[in-house]
Amino acid sequence: MGNGNVSIRTKSQEAREYIHRLKAREYIRRLISYVDQYRDYVLTSTSSHVAPCKPVWDIFHAMRLLFCRHIMDPLNGFWFSMVWCLVLLTVATPVSLKLVRHYKQMKHDGLLHSRSSDSPSQTLMIPESAGPWTTPG
Numbered sequence: 001m002g003n004g005n006v007s008i009r010t011k012s013q014e015a016r017e018y019i020h021r022l023k024a025r026e027y028i029r030r031l032i033s034y035v036d037q038y039r040d041y042v043l044t045s046t047s048s049h050v051a052p053c054k055p056v057w058d059i060f061h062a063m064r065l066l067f068c069r070h071i072m073d074p075l076n077g078f079w080f081s082m083v084w085c086l087v088l089l090t091v092a093t094p095v096s097l098k099l100v101r102h103y104k105q106m107k108h109d110g111l112l113h114s115r116s117s118d119s120p121s122q123t124l125m126i127p128e129s130a131g132p133w134t135t136p137g
Helices: 002-109
Strands: none
């Protein structure tokens, strides 16, 4: 009785394992079928239902090109030139202020004459020890 009981249990266990494997394969096939059906649905929806939106896409693409290429690119050039001028003015302002101070000092010291009717030979002071230099005139 013990030996027959064990063989029934093992056959029952084997049958359960076999049924379990069959059900697992069936479940996997069903999942793969669902994925394939969904893929087919997406492909047909994309080709038949989304494609009519192509004119909307064309309008969007044209507006994007208009905005980016015809509006933003010139503005980028404008702002680049504005920043370039700002950098140049930032550098030129201290230099020009130093030149103003220098010219004021020259005017105060008498080195800068404001007489415009005089010829350059009269306003230019050349020391006698400068050598064989002669001024035109």
